[in-house]
Amino acid sequence: MTTFMPDFTIREAVRKVLPYMMEMREYFHARPELSGNEFDTCRTIFRELSLMGVTDIKIIAGTGVTGIIRGNLPGPTVLLPAKIDALPVNEADACPYASLFPGIMHASGHDGDTATLLGLAKLLLRHKDCLRGTIRLVFEPESEKYGSVTKLIDNGILAQPRCDYAVNLKLDSTLGKGRIGFGSNVCLASRDDFTITFVGKGGHCTQVSATDSVLQKGVIFLNTVNAYMEQVNKERPVALVSFGQFQCGNLSTTIPETAEIKGTVRTYDDDLRQRILARLRDLCDEDCRWQHCFVSPVGRNNEALCAAGEEILRAYGGDRITPVPLVPDFRADDFSRFAEFLPTLSCFAGIAENIPLPSHYSGFLWDSSLLKYACEALALLVYYLPSYVKQEKTI
Incomplete structure (x- = not known):
């Protein structure tokens, strides 16, 4: 040529x-x-x-x-x-x-x-x-x-x-x-990073119920997102939600007041990207703080x-x-x-x-x-x- x-x-x-x-x-x-x-x-x-x-x-x-x-x-x-x-x-x-x-x-x-x-x-x-x-x-x-x-x-x-x-x-x-x-x-792939902060009732493990525990809230959130992504990728891998950090507390007997999860969303489809981000935001209730950082399309x-x-x-x-x-x-x-x-x-x-x-x-x-x-x-x-x-x- x-x-x-x-x-x-x-x-x-x-x-x-x-x-x-x-x-x-x-x-x-x-x-x-x-x-x-x-x-x-x-x-x-x-x-x-x-x-x-x-x-x-x-x-x-x-x-x-x-x-x-x-x-x-x-x-x-x-x-x-x-x-x-x-x-x-x-x-x-x-x-x-x-x-x-x-x-x-x-x-x-x-x-x-x-x-x-x-x-x-x-x-x-x-x-x-x-x-x-x-x-x-x-x-x-x-x-x-x-x-x-x-x-x-x-x-x-x-x-x-x-x-x-x-x-x-x-x-x-x-x-x-x-x-x-x-x-x-x-x-x-596109890249969207996010931080979710869970807020609950802290205190001694004998005095805080499971429903008030930020650790339990975080675990439920992770399981729900993983189940959702299994459905998204049922036919073939089209998107990824990965969690790189779950940070909370430092004692085995004390439930912390806050827990923080950091993760990233990756996909090759712009519409799917928006749906996944919307789903993540919807899973955050009034006791959650959602922070989103759009890194790349x-x-x-x-x-x-x-x-x-x-x-x-x-x-x-x-x-x-x-x-x-x-x-x-x-x-x-x-x-x-x-x-x-x-x-x-x-x-x-x-x-x-x-x-x-x-x-x-x-x-x-x-x-x-x-x-x-x-x-x-x-x-x-x-x-x-x-x-x-x-x-x-x-x-």
């Missing part, structure tokens, strides 16, 4: 920046920082971009960083994001670059996302002579909390220069190495970008990069908010070597050399998509 060819070999260019990416990934892994506290991460990214020669580097959205790479050839402006925060997880593995901070760990691959984007930036700057258009680099903070895409947009991340489309490539521990997952339409890939991306990787990825259909698993990403303003493409680069590796747990460890697949796939998309986008007027 395109006669454009870079004047260098992308795979060889990735090989040259791989040691740098591995070094940066392991640096960030050893020094994880929680959402909103990514201070060293922010400083390190700012320093690395400055040393490379990236222009217009700015701190944004608190501890985020953005910068610009301008190619020597005319073309679109493309936004490329990476998330930078870690999780409150205690690392179990004693690898050479294990977390230095107890109770904090990069357990979802954001250290690799950040390192990949830094490595790609170094590659693009070395080969600006055949880079078409402009690249807007965005290192997003606070993504594990509620995300900061809205803050980024409010701070003008899509303007000056105006972005034409965005490509979001994330590491995926459920896919094998070299596999790049694509979803042709819906690719990300359903994420849909632009069809033209998705088709072009798959074709590019099949045509130029050789035997190392293999596009595969994405299996929906209720993953969510506030990157979906960008789709309200411009065409977007989300895809996922595998980092599993033998069996799928579950994330968000203490043993989440993978080989840093696997970053070469993510960087190569992203570089191919950056260099070749302008030809396809130019011909595909539908985006």
Whole structure:
């Protein structure tokens, strides 16, 4: 479809920046920082971009960083994001670059996302002579909390220069190495987080009835929601309500006055999302306080970008990069908010070597050399998509 060819070999260019990416990934892994506290991460990214020669580097959205790479050839402006925060997880593995901070760990691959984007930036700057258009680099903070895409947009991340489309490539521990997952339409679930506070009569366990106990109210609520979701998903999995916290009391003999449940709602259907949220609110009686935080809408890939991306990787990825259909698993990403303003493409680069590796747990460890697949796939998309986008007027 395109006669454009870079004047260098992308795979060889990735090989040259791989040691740098591995070094940066392991640096960030050893020094994880929680959402909103990514201070060293922010400083390190700012320093690395400055040393490379990236222009217009700015701190944004608190501890985020953005910068610009301008190619020597005319073309679109493309936004490329990476998330930078870690999780409150205690690392179990004693690898050479294990977390230095107890109770904090990069357990979802954001250290690799950040390192990949830094490595790609170094590659693009070395080969600006055949880079078409402009690249807007965005290192997003606070993504594990509620995300900061809205803050980024409010701070003008899509303007000056105006972005034409965005490509979001994330590491995926459920896919094998070299596999790049694509979803042709819906690719990300919506995400709504909520907190429900139950209020009841506190006191000694011998003096508080079951009907007044906030623990009993919480248990009844959980059982009712689980039964409701079984009916919702009776035919096939279409939605998820997950509870991550049930906190109340600290003594075996004392019933607390309040109990708090935190959870999240995920679905790929906007109407169903509203019905589930309404049902949760209805289950909260006058003794409950409902707090809702809308994090991200359903994420849909632009069809033209998705088709072009798959074709590019099949045509130029050789035997190392293999596009595969994405299996929906209720993953969510506030990157979906960008789709309200411009065409977007989300895809996922595998980092599993033998069996799928579950994330968000203490043993989440993978080989840093696997970053070469993510960087190569992203570089191919950056260099070749302008030809396809130019011909595909539908985006």
